[in-house]
Amino acid sequence: MNPVVGVMALVIVSLATAAIGFYGLRISRTTGDFYVASRTVRPWWNASAIGGEYLSAASFLGVAGLILLSGTDALWFPVGYTAGYLMLLLFVAAPLRRSGAYTIPDFTEARLDSRAVRRVTSVVVVVVGWLYIVPQLHGAALTIRISTGLPAWVGSAAVVVVVCLTVVAGGMRSITFVQAFQFWLKLTALAVPVLFIVFTLAGDGEAAVAPAVVNPTGLAPAGPYQNISLLVALLFGTLGLPHVLVRFYTNPDGHSARRTTLIVLGLLSVFYLFPTAYGLVGRMFAPELARSGQPDAVVLLLPGRLIGGTAGDLLSALVVAGAFAAFLSTTSGLVVSLAGVISQDVLGGGVRGFRLAAVVSAVVPLGFAVMSDSLALAGSVGLVFAFTASTVCPVLLLGIWWRGLTDAGAIAGMVTGGVLCGGAMVWGTVLGAPGTPFWLAQPAAWTVPAAFAVTVFVSRATKHRIPRTMARIMTRLHTPERPLATER
Template sequence: MSPAVGIAAFVLVSVATAVVGFYGLRISRTTGDFYVASRTVRPWWNASAIGGEYLSAASFLGVAGLILLSGTDALWFPVGYTAGYLMLLLFVAAPLRRSGAYTIPDFTEARLESRAVRRVTSLVVVAVGWLYIVPQLHGAALTLRITTGLPSWLGSLAVVSVVCLTVVAGGMRSITFVQAFQYWLKLTALAVPVVFVLLSLAGNNTPPVADAALNPTSLPTAGAYQNISLMVALLFGTLGLPHVLVRFYTNPDGSSARRTTLIVLGLLSVFYLFPTVSGLVGRVFAPELADGGRADALVLLLPGRLVGGPAGELLSALVVAGAFAAFLSTTSGLVVSLAGVISQDVLGGSVAGFRLAAVLAAVVPFGFSLASDSLALAGSVGLVFAFTASTICPALLLGIWWRGLTDAGAIAGMATGALLCGGAMVTGTVMGSTTPGWLAQPAAWTVPAAFGVMVLVSRATKRRVPASVTRIMTRLHVPERKLATERTFVPGTSGR
């Protein structure tokens, strides 16, 4: 693909993102608009926006790359990414919306009546967000380098610049429009090239693509432990992703949150068909990418190789546009969620504070991305899921479903999960390819450890259970129509 085509694709998707974002600016006026879109986002629109921000670089590029490398072993990633939303539907979506909170720290402070819990939760949320943004910027750097030959850092800088522009302009309401648009762009950008690739292969005397899933490469495949640990990370990690959870605060009520989650399950299931097919086709027609360390570029390179000509150029441009939509939508969702936390805890919770926090939330991980090397995208995001599954998820699940949780238990559990999982991630980075499986995929032991410490410390500090626990649990679990009022109980946010 010529560099001009790649640059044009990026410019077009950036301009379209800015235009849609400024449309949201026209109707973003209040603090509620910036934080939770005034809680008026309907299920289909919200589901599209969730799909837009959730389907990140790991989904758009990384899944196909992993299937290229390891065949059926990699199918655990799309299965886990999708099944995590079933967990959200069953355990989190409606109660979290009924909480009336703006952010996850709002929820933990109100549930446990503790400023200390809020501060710890805020630190964890910021850490998770920054860890998640860095792979998006690495993906942008990879895409720009592969498709245009320009320096990698320009891709990261471009994504940060566009995200800051759209988030600062209109907050959550603006980003909702942007992310919904970007989900459908990403789906189109994967589906259309896959259809043309399959049509170009029809009738040719080529190996059956489906058989490629069973043909191992020379690379080692994951063992049973790593697959189980990966599923633990993806299933429980989805429950703690701050940019996903904040979306449920934008629904009008709990039943809308449940409908939103059901629609998301359908949207994700359709989307993951296409990177899976791309990975299987790549195992037959582009196996050399697995050995050249360019597996994550498979989706970008496949249309040009198998279709060719002007049609191949156009299809490649469409894929590049979809890739940048993935980087922009996920990064913008993370920046919005982090800006909400930083602005409320540090900058007073105003619109001006939100805007300043959004810039800080984007610039810091940009610096980290310049100072670090890109790993396999899906693998690096999988570690972020393990971290959030070991920290935010236990506090959220126990806070919603167990009356006995205390502030001391929540802090101890989150600290334990952060230290264990963070230590495993750092050790794995230092050891590289020699990392043992239990460190490469730590969720199978860090998540139970975090839950166990949280429960044991809470039982040892029973006297710290909030006196208001009955009222709060009633609000979380009784449908809105049965409540006399819908007044938020979150300290410091009521009436904003």
């Protein structure tokens, strides 16, 4: 790819993001605007914004890279990502919106009437958010290096600067506009080049390179345990992602939250067709990327390789713009959710506290990203899903649907899941221990049931700690509201 074209693509998408973010500043004045957009975001806008922040580096680059490496075994990722939203629709969306909370710690404190639960939840949410931001910054580093030849750290730093500017400018109100725009940019950036590639291969034209072997790596297929564990992580992990859950607080009512989730399911189903296509085409025409340790670059490199010429450069620039939009939108959503937690629990709330917390939320993971090497994007994000499925998810599901949950049970479950899953992640990934057993490499199949079991066992052993406000809160969570008359 021509480096000048890559730089122009990054500059254009950054300027567009900043412009939309500063537009949000004109209509963001109250604390409610900054935290939850004053709960006025309609289903289609909110669904587009959720698609923008949920479809991260793992979705845009990592899914295609895993399919390049593993073939059909990697299809569990798009299936799990999409099916996780079905779980949200069935079990979480409407009750969470009815809770009236700004953040997940707000919800757990109100449900269990406990400041201790709030503090533990806040720590877990911040850890989850930072773990999730790091792969986005790694993806930006990879994109900058591939498309422009600049040092990798420039990509990570650019994402943090743009995100800080947009979040500080207008908070959730501003980011909603930004993320909705970025979803449609990402969809276009994947769809248009892959359609050109398909027409080139199917028509009279010839690809710039000849097809290679269908199995580029010879990797052994994943076993049943790995597939089941991955699916558990993706299904239950979606329920605990702070940047996704905070979106449901922005809907006007529970009915709108359900409609939003249903629309998201449709948008995700369409989107994941295209990374899958890139991965399959890459197995034929770019197998050396798998052998050279750069499978995540397949989406960035295929248009220029198979189309070639000026058209290939322009299509590559579009892909780069879409990739950068993915890093910006997901990081923005995570920073907003973390800033809400940190500002309320540490800085006393308010707009000024939110802005300071947003800067802290973005700068800390930048340090980790610069000091660490990029792993396979989808794989590293899958581990984050396993961690949140083992910590936030049990407390959220049981808090909504089980009257017997206590503060002691919630804390015990989060600590158990965090220690077990975090320990497995450190052993298998950070320490890079040779011969790591498969049940540590994919821990969700046993850490999630363990967290649920400990939560239930300790809650039943501490029945006397069931809060007196339980009946009132549960009634509020499960009593449908009347949809707003203005909703379409």
